[in-house]
Amino acid sequence: MTEAAPPTSSGREAEAGGLRADARSLARLTGLGYFPLAFVGRLPFAMMIVGVLTLVVAARGSVAEAGVVAAAAGIGTAICGPLSGALADRIGQRRVICLGGAASILAAVSLLLVAASAPLGVVALVAAALGGTTPQVAPFSRSRLVGLSGAAATEARRARSLSLVMSYESAADEASFVLGPVLVGLLTAAVAPWAPLVLSMLLTVAVVLPFALHPTAASAADSADAEAGRSAVPFRRSFPGEVRVLIVGALLVGAVFGALLTAVTAFMAERDHADYAGVVYGAMSLGAIVIALGTALIPRGFDLRTRWLAFGTVALAACAGLLLVGSAPALAAVLALAGVGVGATLVGIFSLGALAAPAGRSTTVLTTLQSALVVGQALASAAGGALAGGLGATAGFVLAAALAGAVLVVGAVDRALYGRLSARA
Structure with a gap:
């Protein structure tokens, strides 16, 4: 079989024009008001872990207890x-x-009441309830837009629409992951450590609940899944082998983010510029946002599993290169490159997850991938903080490079086991 010819400039222009048409079509289906809701609605979840950490440090005076x-x-x-x-x-x-939002408000109020004086176990249980009930708008939005993209008339348009959806959603995730902790820091400094949780509650009422009631909840993914629900696989079969590998990949990508965050903080603290750690770390998110938006323009022939390996290699090389930097500008430049690698890998993992989800279980799979990403970030932040605190920023960068290598290994395993599905992807 002969190899397909590379796309010509006119072919690339046609592809870009098709993406613009698909974007306009998607915006007509959702309404322009949907996108501000879906973005701002991410912030309570993006603020939650850092907000809990900040509150407990201030209330109990113990970083160790706050970490627990x-x-x-x-x-x-x-x-x-x-x-x-x-x-x-x-x-x-x-x-x-709606139920999760109401429960999260109750959990947040409870945490504010018990954080300072209750036994540590009680505070941890309340925090677990908050973590479990805070609505994850991102995977719900992904599921809705994936459902809408599946309504395209042709296979080519469906593939373009899915790529567009995953590019937008990953870029929105990256932006919210940056903005959430920044808001926590600003509110804590300007008002008080309780202010971030209060803002989260207000956003839940003003934004998350309207997102829940938005027409897309009924007209897109929910209607598609309700139709499939008659033959939906049981929950215990929601995670076939392919999905389990993707969950490990998402967990490790989140761990790379967490390890780099603590290592960058240690790097800047060693140079007496800890206050600028968030700004420097933002270079990584900027790189990830740019590549996430750009992945919709990548030719379809460059399939998702090949992208995972290619961009995973970029992430590994950049994380290894961090061991050689000696200044903040150089650190920011290499972090931007790392963001390109990790961001594109993340788009690929979520795209594969949408394709691999069993019948009637798209939201289940996408929510699980999002949870794995956040859990990986939280665990690696704790481990990286301890490592960098004891051995310095270099040790933190070594951990990040090791985790990036693990992302690449999981990508290779995924391709070896499920590469036959690349044509579908």
Whole structure:
């Protein structure tokens, strides 16, 4: 069989024109008001782990105890995230998000009341409840837009629309992951450590609940999944081997983010510029946002599993290169390159997850992938903080490089086991 010819400039222009048409079509289906809701609605979840950590440090004066409580919030996310996705696939997103939002407000109020004086175990349990109930708008939005993209008339348009959806969603995730911790820091400094949780509660009422009630909840993924729900696989079969490999990949990508965050903080603290750590780390997110938006323009022939290996290699090389930098500008430049590698890899993992989800279980799978990403970030932040605190920033960068290597290994395993599905992807 002869190899397909590379796309010509006119072919690339036609592909770009098709993407613009698909974007306009998607915007008509959702309404322009959907996208501000879906982005701002991510912030309570993006602020949650850092907000819990900041509150408990201020209330109890112990970083170690705050780490335990933040880890409990991450465990709550890991346990309840997949369950909320499965429930949404069964009864629809609206009820799940509304119930979760109400429960998260109750949990946040409880945490504010017990953080300073209750036994550590009680505070950790309340934090776990907060982590488990805070609505994860990102995977719900992905599921809705994937459902809408599947309504395209031709296979080529469906593939372009899916790529566009995953590019936008990954870029929105990256931006929210940056903005959430920044808001926590600004509110803590300008108001008080309780202010971030109060803002999260206000956003849940003002933004997350309207997102739950938005027409796309009924007109897109929910209607598609309700149709498939008659033959939806049981929950215990929601995670076939392909999906389990993707979950490990998402966990490791989150761990790379977490390890780099703590290593960058240590690097800047060693140079007496800890206050600028977030700004420098933002270079990585900038790289990830740019490549996430650009992946929709990558030719379809460059399939998702090949992208995972190619961009995973970029991430590994950049993380290894961090061991050689000696200044903040150089660090920011290499972090931007790392963001390109990790960001494109993340788009590929979520795209493969949308394709691999069993019948009627798209929200279950996407919510689980999102939970794995956050849990990996939280665990690696804790481990990287301890490592960098004891051995310095270099040790933190070594951990990040090792984790990036693990992402590449998992990508190779995924390709070896499921590469026959690349044509579909």
